[in-house]
Amino acid sequence: MNNEETKVANKYLTFVLATEEYAVDILRVQEIKGWNKPTPIPNTPEYLCGVINLRGTIVPIIDLRLRFGLERLPYGQMTVIVVVRVNSGNKERIMGIVVDAVSDVYDINEAEVKPTPEFGSVINIEFVKGLANVSEKMIIILEIDALLNSDELAILEQTVH
């Protein structure tokens, strides 16, 4: 569903991480849930908190703060997990991302999305689809597929045994 050609405004869910506000396509968001202590997976990077049981399926949880190299916030009652659907090659994976707080839902017109300048955020430019201004605020629109298929999360299966 790439609506790149259409001029219809897309709805985005925004959330806060440290001082910045990030947005993901709301159609990719499956649900928003509270903190459940995940089961850690040995020998994985720190940002992968582990896996949780989401109604019978095993879902990995990624702490976006740690993924972007920000300092860790203690998990607790206020921690929010945004469960998103990620396109990974030919299959769809469900993953949870830990964010500081969910902020709002905005209509953002495709035309209003500006290309990312070389600098401007703590995160790698390839994970950013663009920037948008909504009521004087700058919002970073995330390229969720690129972000959640990078590094350790890549689907690459090592066939060497």
Next chain:
Amino acid sequence: MTEVRQLFFEESFENLDMMESSLLDLEIGAVDKELINTIFRAAHSIKGGAGIFKFEHVINFAHTVETLLDELRNDQHIVTQHLIDLLLRGVDTLRALLKALQTGQEYKTDAVLACQQEFTALLITPLTPAAEHAHPHAPSEETPPPVTELLPVAWHIRFKPYPRLLQTGNDPINLFRALDALGELQICADSSQLPELADLDFQNCYLSWDLLLIGAVDKAAITEIFEWVEGDCDLELIPLDKDSLAETRATMNKAIEANLAKQLQAVKKPEVSELPAPPETPPRLSAIPIVNEVQEKPAHNEHLSSHINEASSIRVGIDKIDALINIVGELVITQSMLDQVGEDFSVARLEQLRSGLAQLERNTRELQESVMRIRMLPISYSFNRFPRLVHDLSTQLGKKVEIKLSGEQTELDKTVLEKMSDPLVHLVRNALDHGIELPEQRRAAGKPETGLLKLHAFHQGGNIMIQISDDGAGFNLERIHQKAVEKGLLHPEENPSTEQLYEFIFHPGFSTAQQVSDLSGRGVGMDVVRRNIRDLGGTIEIKSEIGKGSRFSIRLPLTLAILDGQLVRVGNRIYILSLLSIIESLRIQPSLLSVLAGKAEVYRVRDEYIPILRLYALFNIIPSTTQLEQGILVIVEGEGQKIGLFVDELLSQQQIVIKSLETNYKQIHGISGATILGDGSVALILDVAGLIRQFYSSNRVHTFSELSVGAMT
């Protein structure tokens, strides 16, 4: 359409299997009408199905085969070995052809034609071209008798559907496509009844059509197409001759032009242009010859089908579904009962709650079992290919072999079944190649010339047993002994037990065959067979008596989705080990512990030295204790290697349902999956073989096995 295609392929493969097994049942010399009819019907269904999709090669080939079968049926041929072999080859060719079509690959037309040529050569009656070509809708037997009456040059069809037409699932465009196949079709839509967009009910059909079908078409063919919409429309069929055709055409063209002009006007109004087109066939389409649509479609299908192929389907017996529905019904009853108890709960109703919960537990277990049974397939799916294999191999080897199958209805998990296929083929080949002797040798040994190969499957406890036995030569223990010594696997003076000797058969590169044939004997295989079986959590055993025969018994778990697990604790984490992989668990006595090269720890258990893997160190977690004597050593085995896992504590044993980590994440070394514990949290299942590999590669201790052997002698 892709689904229908998929269904066609599945059915065709089933038909081919049926043809094959029936062919093998045919007796030389006799003509079993029933059997031949079965084969004929199967071939005919394939031909009919292929006709719908216009698979020309399949149609032609199946037609040729069918013709030969028809002659056979009419006693024009007698059944010879040659004939059976040819028909079997025909089945193979068709299968390859269909496989290629299914996966969208190229196939060798030459090979198909060459095989077809062989069939044609045998035919007594000259081959008539496959009748279906022109009429994909009518199978040959029902082809209408040749029409002698004069057909009109064209038909004027007035098709005025009632508004409810679309609700019955009919789409006029499909009708038009079918009509288009009969002749040149000109369509004029009448959109005058179309209401304003605001009043438009998208479930209704407001359009009606005037169709002009040019070509000498039988009236029956047209009514057949409209058969499904009969009662949902006004239909008028007017035969036209040359003059009236020209007239009707002119009126229709005018109508189309008028239509177009109206629409052009509509498009000019800007607010209308943004609106989505009405869900019916847009009137604009009426002017365009429908052929374009039809041509685009198959290309699209081709593309789609390659994706669909990956998802395999399963056929489930209706009784299983019924059982499932029954249980779900009971579950609903239990739920409402518990609901009631919970509504105004008092201690007095505790007993009721208890019985409700007990019922819930029973329902849940039954539900789980029923759902599992859906994945179960009878082993005949795998067994049924063996008669053919044995037929081909015995001919090739010059041996006489009879195969007997029993317990084909025994069910096992689809995945297990698929993974067992290759090992079974290997064992059957071995039995034919090495086990059963040549007819002369058998006669000399006082045995009947025809060897007997038995495949038997049955349930035993929670396991399934598959036995492959032959009455051949059996294993020559002396030769195995000799060979093991030659290969340096055995000390010449040692006197191993029979079981230990059989163990060598599974050793990679071990073969006692004097000659290497292209079937077996190269010593690759048996180790792979055992590894496959072990991967499935099963075991294989050999029983053999020299001169009398041998028997392989394979024991497999019923399903892969559930396993008996042992929960272990390391620090504050819980991991699960498969009970099958655990040999024993023990407390460590410091006196039996030794440290090699100041680093690698080994523990002596009876005569063996077992390397110790500290799980907490490998997983980088903080354990309750790092003192070996305070924890537990769980000795596990994976891929023939033993290792001691050092954990803090053993917890309970329970049946666990395996969940995949790969669905949403990826494969992880040392972890085979995950499960959900009673409290809803996730626990990881350890992959013993993976852990052992990881342990050796990270420690670079290759010498453990050598060291332990050294310590033994």
